[in-house]
Amino acid sequence: MTTRRRFLVALSGLLATPAAWRDAVAHHVTTPRKGFPHPDPRPGITGENVLAEAEIGERRRVREAYEAARTHPELFDGVYCACECDKSMGHRSLLSCFESRQAIGCMACREEAELVTRLARDGKSLAEIRLAVDEEFGN
Numbered sequence: 150m151t152t153r154r155r156f157l158v159a160l161s162g163l164l165a166t167p168a169a170w171r172d173a174v175a176h177h178v179t180t181p182r183k184g185f186p187h188p189d190p191r192p193g194i195t196g197e198n199v200l201a202e203a204e205i206g207e208r209r210r211v212r213e214a215y216e217a218a219r220t221h222p223e224l225f226d227g228v229y230c231a232c233e234c235d236k237s238m239g240h241r242s243l244l245s246c247f248e249s250r251q252a253i254g255c256m257a258c259r260e261e262a263e264l265v266t267r268l269a270r271d272g273k274s275l276a277e278i279r280l281a282v283d284e285e286f287g288n
Contacts (some may be wrong), residue, residue: 184283185229188242190275196222198248205253214259217266224265227275231286232257261286266271 195221205215219224225244230257234240240251243261252258264285268278 183285183287184279185231187227187229187279187282190223190227190242194222194226194244196220196244199244200247200250204250210259210263211253214252214262214266215247217262218244218252221266221269224269224275224278225262226259228265228279228282230258231261231282234258257286 159242175273199215199218199222202212202215205211211270222244225247226242228243229235230240230243232246232251234246234251234255238245240249242247243258243265246252246255246258247262251263261282264281265278268281273281
């Protein structure tokens with residue numbers, strides 16, 4: 150659940166009492182987020198196995214996400230996919246989603262890809278990107 154969603158859910162129940170508000174804020178400030186088990190990128194990984202444009206349809210955001218996976222395979226391969234497709238589909242990383250049709254229908258995969266791409270454009274390292282993914286999508 151994203152930080153924004155957590156906040157809105159928490160806010161809906163907190164307006165009832167000042168004590169509930171104080172306790173929730175204290176919990177959010179003092180409870181560190183749990184990080185994902187990010188995989189190490191495979192040496193020499195490329196985007197050659199990312200689905201071809203002809204296989205992914207016409208939706209702009211989908212096409213852009215797949216293109217980003219082709220452009221930054223070493224980053225996508227070093228980031229855990231927050232939709233947890235490792236459990237249901239055996240994916241090893243976010244890159245795996247784009248080597249299949251998973252990301253065509255999964256908004257979580259695409260949103261994570263957009264975050265990774267934006268941070269890569271800003272010159273962030275893999276370690277910084279992992280932290281941002283943990284903060285945005287982590288438990």
